[in-house]
Every structure is written in C-alpha cells, then in structure tokens.
Amino acid sequence: METTPGPIRPATADDAAAIAAIYAHYVEHSVATFDLTAPEPGWWTAKLTDLAAAGWPFLVAEDSDGLAGFGYVAPWRGKPAYRQTVEDTIYLAPGRTGRGAGRALLSAVLDRARAAGARQVIAVVADGGDPSSVRLHAALGFVEVGRLRAVGFKHGRWLDTLLLQADLT
Template sequence: MSVIRPVTEADLPAVADIYAHYVLNTVATFEENPPGQDFWRAKAATGLPFLVAEADGAVGGFAYAGQYRPKPAYRHSLEDTVYLAPGFTGRGLGRALLEALVAACRESGARQIIAVIADGGDPASAKLHRALGFQEAGRLRAVGFKHGRWLDTVLMQLDLS
C-alpha cells in the first residue's frame, strides 16, 4: 500500500537520490549533473504542488509542478515532473502521483499542465500522461544531446479549465 502526501524536508535526500539515478543513467532528463538538496529544498518552497509516494516505508517516487516558463503571461500554466525510484515501477505509483498532482494543480487555479517528455524510446511516460487525458501538442526534434544521442522532446498538454 502506498500513501501520496506532500514532500517534507526529511524526504529530500531520497528525492535527490531518485533523480540522480535518472540523471546519471538515463535520458529521461536532460540534466547532466545531479542537483543537491538545496535545489530540492528550493523546489519544495515554491508553494506549488510537490508530492511523494511513500511505499514499503520508503519514498518510492515524487511528482511536482513548476512554472512552465518564467515570463508572467505563463503564470497559469504549469509543467509536471514525475519520477519513480528504481524497484518501484509497475506498481501504479506513477499514476497515483500524477493523478494527485493534477488534482493539486487544478485546486491551485492552474489552467494548463504541460509535460515535456524526453523521447529516448521508452513510451511509459507518454502512455501514463495519455491515460490521464494529456494530448500530444508537438515534438521538438533533436533538441537535447545526452549519452552520445540526439533526443527529441514530446510536448503533452492537459487543459484544466
């Protein structure tokens, strides 16, 4: 059984470790150096939704919303991020996290949620977003270079209005 709840300071080392795995070993993020706990502390302090999935006594994943772009006119559009700890995939945690994040974004008054998904060949993230009503809004070709590969990003969008 898992519990979806707001992130706490005590969760930040696990969040940092989960993300570091994806930074160092995958193309799921275009980050090349894992950010430290100060980065995560700042994310948690934005006032935007930041959730963790607690499963088997551990942080099994996290999801948060951030401003889609920094310019003021984008203030009603958020970008979602979801990552699961290795060993916690295939349990429905990603769906539970994204469902809770969408609900929290709706409650915050956001109108749009944008997913920027690195297309490294694994369809899981796009499939998850599609299952929750996100629609593909476009593709940016060869915009990232990581682990010796040029990568596309797929933009998906959920209208909350």
C-alpha cells in the same frame, strides 16, 4: 521485493535526500532528464520551498520500502500571461514502476494543481525509446501537441522531446 502502496503527501525537507537519490538515478542512467549533473539535496529543499511558497504542489508517494517517487508542477514560463500554465515533473524510484504509483502520484499532483489555479499542464518528455511516461500522461488526459527535434544531446545521442498537454478546466 513486492511493496505495499502507501500514502501520497506533500514533500518536506526531510525527503530531499531521497528525492535527490531518485533523480540522480535518472540523470546518470537514462535520458528521462537532460540534466548531466544531479542536484544535491539542498537544491531540492530550496525547490520544494519555492514551489510551496508559490502555492504549487510538490508531492511524494511512499510504499512499504520508503519513498517510491515524487512529482510536482512548476511554472511553464516566467512571463505573467503564462501564470496559469504549469509543467509537471514525475519520477519513480528504480524498481517502483508498473504498480500504479505513478498514476496515483500524477493524479494527485494534477488535482492539487487544478485547485491551485492551473488551467493547462505541459509535460516535456524525452523521446528516448521508453514509452512509459507518454503512456502515463495519456492515461490522465494528456495529448501530444508537438515535437522538438534533436534538442538534447545525452549519452552520445541526439534526442527529441515530445510536448504533451492536459486541459484542467
């Protein structure tokens, strides 16, 4: 079914179940995340509350079929000198890729991260054979800055992660 693009807005606790369902798909069926067990909606509610309290964006994209995806930034590391460096996360609901929602969502997340004081954004992308996340990030100015070899084991195979970085200054 074709969907109609909709708004991008801050996530709320009411979105937690849909966010959990989207993420659970990737936990169970892909190597896009190295999680082996999907967090429950309550975990996501706490995550969005914590990020909002810290001033970081957690956004959702909607379309005519409901929640099309979510994205946010979180601190890259806990040490104070890293306070202006964040890591982005973005996931689209199954069947919602390739329609521009990912680019619109990640663009909005990056704009709000910049406004919140982020200077550098890191993306940690599993190199599992699907280039879509790397292409999306590259389209928004991310460049590859490193590779961590065989750091994750999921679905019976060892996986690399690519480190991508964007300068928001």
